[in-house]
Amino acid sequence: MDKVFDPGSYEPRWQAFWRERGYFVAQAPSERRPFCIMIPPPNVTGKLHLGHALQSTLQDLLTRWRRMQGYEALWLPGTDHAGIATQLMVERALAEEGTSRQELGRERFVERMWEWKERYQDNIRRQLERLGASCDWSRERFTLDEGLSRAVRVAFVRLYREGLVRRGEYMVNWSPLLDTAISDLEVEMKEVRGQLYHLAYQVEGSDERIVVATTRPETMLGDTAVAMHPEDERYRHLLGKAALLPLVGRRLPFVADPAVDPELGTGLVKVTPFHDPTDFEIGRRHGLPALQVIGRRGVMTVEAGPDFAGLDRFAARTEVIERLRAGGFLLKSEDHVHNVGHSQRSGEPVEPLVSTQWFCDMQRMAERALAAVREGRLELVPDMWVKTWEHWLENIKPWCISRQLWWGHQIPAWYTGDGRTVVAHDLAEAVRLAGTDELQQDEDVLDTWFSSALWPFSTLGWPEDTTDLRTFYPTDMLVTGHDILFFWVARMVMMGVHLTAKEPFHTVHLTGLVRDAEGHKMSKTRGNVLDPEELIGEFGADALRFTLATLDSPGRDIPLDPQRMAGYRAFGNKIWNATRFVLSRVGEARVQGELSPAGLAPAERWVLSRLSRTADEVGRQLEAFRFDEACGRLYHFFWGDLCDWYIELCKPALSGEAPRPRVGEVLLTVLERSLRLLHPVMPHLTEELWHRLPGHEVGHAETLALAPYPQRLPEWEDAAAEAQLGVLVALVSQVRSMRTDLGLPPRTPLTLYLEPSDEAAAGLDEQLPLLRFLLRLEDVRLAAPPEQAAQDLVAGVRFGLEAGAVPLDEQERQRLTGELDKLAEQIANAEARVANAGFLSKAPAEVVAQQRQRLAEMRQRREQILQRLAAAE
């Protein structure tokens, strides 16, 4: 076995092995219990980032764990066409070639999109494989593939026929740069420093001037009214009259509407029904005419008048202000900080625009999604997200699902020449329904998230009643970032419940964001972006996986420090070398399928006991999705219990110095089960090592990936052995500490005297050879330490080191004095506590007993220190 630990030398080999053997292809139907996770389909826009690596690691960990537990485990991979995002990328590429999608035309543009998709989809597959993902690639899906497209059409038609999807003219968020409508969620509010302009409007047929304030003066060109609160006495006399719009001269009737806040500004507000959401509602309520003065591209329309038509909306703002000022209509302008919606994808301020779009009414579905969580059918982990979930769903609004893009699912709606709309699964059905073949299909495509919302079941063949769907739906887990809780998770739940009558999964594990070592968000501008592939190259996939899993604490972002990853690479090295040691020492021993602790020495019984308890705890932590805790237990068992203690304890037995029965078998068996326990997090390393263990076939004939996941074995658990070894461990640590304190060079020949309490004495004599070995002692005796020996007390054992003259340097004296001070304080506290009547009567008896015992120990220890100080005088 190679002395050098090099993950790169074996990781690709096992990835190919797993793929070629088809171990991760799920069978349906199956006798086993199903376990299913759908991958959150990455966008086909580029390469995977650490967020994907994190989520994929957790999904793979869960899938491998359940698979080893005997579940029919399916982790279904796939990708998302990501309408706007991908179209933007390709348009950018076209721009570099000096062309555009308009120039190419829709058909050729979409061809280009598919080429792009193929390239990036390959990339994503390769990256997932490098991470060790145990996906079932035979079931890979893409949101625009044939089956999923059909699912989208079926869902759309059904929702339409149920009256939940409709087409209508409403105010939407419009992105002038993208030239499409976007949903509320795609709008990001940003604080903007702007100006609040106070404008004076003349009241018609009167000398009175009223004042309105606005941050968007250019919209005044589209004003059609002035509104006040119905109960605002100050302006009641104006009702029935009209104001005159400056620059334009249009009559603006006064209307009373409760949407106006009389406390704010002058209590009068200009009404621009086509360019402000509130004004749109006011306009509807009062039947106001509406003018669109700003067009799709953010350019003023002819309605804005010849002076402004063709100007960009921001240029128009400047121009309008100039003219108002010149005309004496601008009373004042003041600095004003306010929130402005920006397009999340393209960054520019969104233009509220009235437009004909398709909407999906979410109200009823939202209620059922709320109930799913409240009634426990759906669990959000961590549960701090429940309130956020409820708040959003309780205030849900219709979802604008149409997009003026070319990359996506074209809306299955057709229009006849005479203005009728037909919604159908395909053209043939549309023709039949319309009674004519003179049909024009809607040009728009659906919001990407519409198809994503169907992902958990469309990937399994819905709407067909497929075997896969019957076997694996509803799925079990969803693992994704909290940033798409509304975009995706909520919509999947709503659509799933509505279309399949089932929650699409019962548990959602929401991860945090992967940040840099200092906790900063990774960004290109900051230059702190870490690439998963580079990290895999440097540390290995298993180290990356272990790092991400162990940092996934509930509700927290993940600060990824390469130094820390180096630490987990070192953990891999530790496992590698421990295996190397075991293999070189165990002779003819083999891994045992069944191993009875009867007749074994305490050290062996101890490690078996620790292993059983570790398996139990790891299992429990995984059940609770505490990947951090599960990894922590594995790490400490392997490095601490197994390497630091048990392997060291084996050395004198294996060398023949102090033989014990069946040490080799125990070592191999413990190692094999440890590799099994570790496999879901570190699949490559464990598979590599496992195949080298003689007798590993007891787990599985071919692969560790299908070997049973170790469980607790109560017959291995042994409180007496744990207690005995506990004394040994404490004693060894304390003697080492004393040796350092005394400044004794490591090679100094020492004699250790032990005087145990009755309780600690049990079996101590058997441990003497181990003590001698671990502490490199000259001699160890069960006897009272001589007068001049340095003495101390630990775990009920008084011990002394005879090391000739004991020099006590100044540093050591200070340390001991410091400890005395600390002890004095703690003793005082403990004394006060055990003298407190309230404590004695109300605290549980065991806590009181513990406190008393601790007090006694502290007093004894104080004695020892005083003696040592005195002896050195």
Next chain:
RNA sequence: AGGCCCGUAGCUCAGUUGGUUAGAGCGCUACGUUGACAUCGUAGAGGUCGGCGGUUCGAGUCCGCUCGGGCCUACCA
């Protein structure tokens, strides 16, 4: 404006239902090439658990207030 989360060692974080002497990794100090591993071993330094108040025999943990940081939701002209 409302909601949520965080504040524990130099750094990044654990700390489950309140109960011994508050932990880990990294970093730091000292010593160590004992035949698995220097990607290692041994020992050690380092914390008024943001602050104030309360409940309790007992608070990092529960409650109130407060300061600092982050995130989400929101049609205030």
